[in-house]
Structure formats: C-alpha cells, structure tokens
Amino acid sequence: IEQAFVIKSSNTPSVTEEKVDGHSSEEIINLDHGDPTMYESYWKNVGSKYTVTIPAYQSLSYFSNAKNLCWFLEPKLEEEIKKLHKVVGNAIVQDHYIVVGTGSSQLIQAALYALCDSLNEPNPISVVSAAPYYSSYPEVTDFLRSRLFKWGGDARSFDEDGPYIEMVTSPNNPDGVLREPVVKRAKGMLIHDFAYYWPQYTAITSPADHDIMLFTVSKCTGHAGSRIGWALVRDQNVAKKMVKFVELNTIGVSKEAQLRAAKILEVITASCQRVKPHDLENFFEHTHNLMAERWKKLQDSVKNNKLFYVQKYPLQQCNFTGDFTETYPAFAWLKSKEGIDCEKLLREHKILTRSGRRFGSDQEYVRISMLSRVDEFDLFLQRLSTIRRISSGNSEL
C-alpha cells in the first residue's frame, strides 16, 4: 500500500488548466492498492437506520466471550458471519471454528504461526503460492525473519520434501483466476484465501470446505477501514494457536470494529432476502452490476488500444443468483506489448499501478484496482485510452 492516495501536484494549477469532473489533469490516480471506495455509493444509499451507536461504557473489557475458544470474538459478529455464509453459500461453517482477526492480513500470519510452531522443524517451513501471487505474501512471511517459516516463491517450481504451506487464493489476486493447489505433495498444508469469493466478483459454484479459509470484510462489503477478517478453521489445535497469535500480537481485535462489521453483515444478509426493507437493494446484485459495468468499460477501452490486453474469464453458473456470470475481479491484470515496462508507462501518464514483478511475474504486467471511486475509475479509463505510443524511457517497438 502506498502512502499517497491522491497526491496533488505541488504546482499551483493555472486557471486554464484542463479539468475533468473536477479533477486536474495533473492529479495522480493511485490504483496501486485495492482501496474499495467503489462501495461508498451503495452505503450512502442505505439510510441512517443502519448506523452503529456505541455508548461510552460499552466494551471496556478485553473479553467478548470468555467461554469461546476465540475469547475476543463478539458473539454478534460470529452470528452474522454464520448467517451470511449460509445465505451466500460460499463456505461451510459447520465443523469449523471462527477466529476473528485485525484484517485477514493478521490471520495469514496467525495461520503460518499456528501451522509451523507446533512442528518443531529444524529449518523454517517454506510458504509458497503459484505465480502470479499476492505481493503481500512474500513480504508478510519474511519481514520479521522468522525461524518458523520463510517465503519459498512460486509454488509451480517448488520441489522440496518435507512440510510446506501453500497459499491458495481463489479468485486469485492479482489475476482473478480460480485456483486449486498446485504442489500436492505429501506433507503439504493449505491456507485458502477467499477474500474475493463473493458473488459480486465471481460465480459461487459450491460452498468451500477446507482446513483454513480466510475471509475479509474489506473486499466483501468495502469496509477496509474496519480491519476485520475471519478464519474458518477445522482443527481445534490450529484454531487455538491462531487465537494465541492474535492474543500475543494485538491482545484481540477491536470491539467497535467487530460490532460495526456485525451490523454491516446483517444489512447485507437482510438485503438478500426475498422480503426485505424497501430501502435496501440486494447488495450482491447491485455491486455485481457495478463490477460488470466497469469490466465492460475496461474491455471496450482496451479493445481499441493496440498496446494493452486483459484476460477473458469463463462463464459459470452461480448458485447464489442462479445466473451464468463471468468473473469480474477486484483487480485488472493488464498486459502490455512485449518489452514494455507497463508500470513505468502508466506512471508517466499519472496512473499508479503495481508492477507484475511484485507478483512473481513480468514487467509487461500490472495490477490495477477496479474498486476506486467512479470519478477516478472514469479518469483512469480516459487516460488509458490516450496512451497510443510508447513514450521516452521505454524501448521503441
């Protein structure tokens, strides 16, 4: 995540400077990270009765439910997580423990700790994922230089014996592809990252049922500022160890954020009912339409441009809607013609994206957030459409 969301040029804009929808042509559009501000428009429409109020005397204690394995999980959030999975049908909650985390980032680290700490291996356990993989996986695995685990790179070239962990992200970040494990060796342990396995992005083809499944409010509802994620964990000892990690790392998870997330999930579940409040549009239907519209615009824009390509995704039937749908990923995985440093080229046009190199891939690729506010998204498409030739710094074709 870059520290700058929108960086204004330090030049004072001249009066005659071109403006588009109130945006200066000097303005940098930051699509490097997946800040889900697209969702603001839905939440502005739901009205004030879904506001959360927290009195000053509430939630002083560290504890939410001392009898629960996850003692800092708010019972109301647990209940709403179960209801939402039941309505959407994207995961089996039964026979799993729910562990809440400060975003799924924390839960990735909790899962690595839980899986590795009890093995007492002499060497750090390799953590792998098929390229292109989420750029945070190597960083998050290695930043503390743990002796428990280490980043092992692209799962497709992993050929060591002994225990390893494979991150399976489906739909995948950055490229939106539906994923299965690729290593399939005897002592493999899997972490399924289902941040994007929701109906606005992809067909829900069956309820996922794995050992460790990670979800996050950020990409489901758009409330990234809340920092709430959850894990569905089959094995009790692994769940206990993950709870231990969150206890040591942050002594639990903010109660205010959990209570707010519970309310937001409740609203989404209510919006999916056949009989629902008149002021609630079906959340997944509404946001699925937004994603479909944005992807159509991007594909049209790229079609008329000889420099860039985006992938097409297969049609699949969604059990949640009953309809056939393509995948509309939260990121575009844009490819430019060979020999072009795509991130650099777009940066010259004041569009910040994340280079394919960060994902274990090539410089021809960039990852671009599809979840920005509508004016930023339109400005991005407009600028993209003006890139006709290679500017200085990239080798001429």
Next chain:
Amino acid sequence: IEQAFVIKSSNTPSVTEEKVDGHSSEEIINLDHGDPTMYESYWKNVGSKYTVTIPAYQSLSYFSNAKNLCWFLEPKLEEEIKKLHKVVGNAIVQDHYIVVGTGSSQLIQAALYALCDSLNEPNPISVVSAAPYYSSYPEVTDFLRSRLFKWGGDARSFDEDGPYIEMVTSPNNPDGVLREPVVKRAKGMLIHDFAYYWPQYTAITSPADHDIMLFTVSKCTGHAGSRIGWALVRDQNVAKKMVKFVELNTIGVSKEAQLRAAKILEVITASCQRVKPHDLENFFEHTHNLMAERWKKLQDSVKNNKLFYVQKYPLQQCNFTGDFTETYPAFAWLKSKEGIDCEKLLREHKILTRSGRRFGSDQEYVRISMLSRVDEFDLFLQRLSTIRRISSGNSEL
C-alpha cells in the same frame, strides 16, 4: 491473558450455598490479567451524549490521511492525543511523530522491528528489561523466533557489547515502581512503556521526553476492548519503520476504534477543565480516588494477615493535581512468606493471579489486578482475609 474471565463451577449450586453480593463461593475470581472493568462505573455516569455514532458509509478506505507519515491515523485521534498530553503534562508531544497501533502490544513489536531491521546485525539483538518485568515482553519478543531480536532477560545481569534494546516501564508492571534505564551501555536503544504514567496511578512529576514512548487507551481510560495505543517517536526513520510494521502486520488500525478513542479522550480532557459540563466529574480525580480507596482496603487487609505483604510507595508531588500522592499501581505485587508458592495458594482459594516466576521473579510473588469490577475486588479481599494458614500442597512453615 487467560481465556476464562469468570469460570463458574460445573456443579449445580445447592440452594443453601453461601452467596456474597450475588456471587457464589464457588466462583473463580480471575485477577490474572489487568482487565480494566473498574472504569465502567465512571463511563456509565457520563450520559448518552458521549456516545459515538458511525454511519454505514463512513471510513471504508484503508486511508485516514494519505499526507501523514502515519497514513492510517485518524486526524481527530491525533488531535485528542495532543490535547490530552498537554492537559495532563505527562509527555512532550512536540518534535515527536504519533504512530497509532492496535494496542501498545502491537507498537512494542513495531518498535523492535523498527530499531533492529535497519541495523543489519548478524545476530538477533537482545531485548532486556529489569526484573520484575512485564511477562508479555519475553513472549512477544520470542514467539515468532525472529532473527532480528531475541529476549535477553533481566537487564540487571545484561553485560554484552554491541546494540541492545531496554524496555523501561514506569510505573513498572508488575510492581508499580518508578523506573529509569539500568543498563546504560554505549549502543543501547530505549523503549519507554508509559502505559501507567497517568494521574490516577502516580504523580506526574515531569513531562516525559524520550525517543520512543508508548501509551495505551486500555490503562488510561479503561477501554481495553478498543485495542488502541499510540507511540510518540522522535526519529522520523524509526517512525516510518513502525508505520511499515503496522502496515505489514494489520494494514493499519481500525477506524471505528480510533474514532471512539478520540471521543473518549475528548471527554476526559473536557472533564479536566475548570469550566466543564455539569455531568462530567474530573476523570483523573475520580479514578485516582477509586485507586486510593482500593489500595487502602488492600493494605488494611494485608496488615491483619501474617502471610502477605505489599510494598509501600513514596509520596511525590503531582504537577497535574498540585497535591502530594503515593503511587497506586494498577497491579498489586503481593509477596507471601518465604517458601510459599503464592499463585498456587491463592488458586486454592479460587483467586487466579499471575505467578512472580512469569515476571523473572520468585514464586513468593504474584501480580494481582487492582482494576476489576467492585464486587470482584471486594470478594477478592474477603477471600484473602480468610487465608490464615497454609493448605495442602505448600510446605508447612
């Protein structure tokens, strides 16, 4: 932190069973951790106008202020932190960066990372603290088996050359003593943990002005469930690295919790003004009186008991109140007669405490939370007063 806050006995209580204030004599009192529920009574009295409301469309973004070094810090919280330190006079904010964390636990880890990662030392850097030290320091330093830092034990016996980090906790957890660094070697780096440097616990003798100073809402206001802490950091590069840690670990800090904490700090600051809302009692005065009263009760109880001792603390003038005051620590550091396993003895009387061994000290000591709800505190004193002789399992005197 234990997973059980109050564990009821699984036996169905008989009708004739003794009850004290609605508590069964079978009930376990958990004073192992410092759950600050004592503060609930103050916050129940402040009235509903200090409630926080968060509409559904608020704070979706990861970002709070992209232009700030700490890009996930809510401007309102930053403002209230500055105001509170100014009113209390316990720390110099000027020439320091404010980094917010998911509790000060996360910020301890962020500081260790920030100080060690840039040094590129071949061996992990030792982290030390004078015994008795906070039991979390060794755990939090070592649980990921980092190659960057390792727990080095009691600062008083540390005699290695080269860089090291000393944790200076003042007033100290567990024993409430005011602390200075003890190692004082050339390449030392200091982290000052000021969780308890607030007027309800101790005299504010001067504004602290160190390289890294940690504070937490949990022990200041009692809102431990919010998981909000902050660091005042002098060096820009260290602050940047701490921000990087929080970014990798949890991608920032819950916005709801920050907004709530900002409101709570605002109330406290308002309560300290000479001209203040009529429904607000001065927070620090009120809670200082609560602490003084509890300590008097404990000292009276121990005075009549030949088995236990508690420390006396010196009188000092407090610049915040203008009065002379003793330290009233958030924990009692109870010592029993020699040869007694104090934690075990109290556990036999259904009082859970933390053994001195966990703090690098002896089994004669236990740490006991002084911040429980009033009925639990009174029940604790009542049970303590009944312990006259050593029961089975402890060697006879």
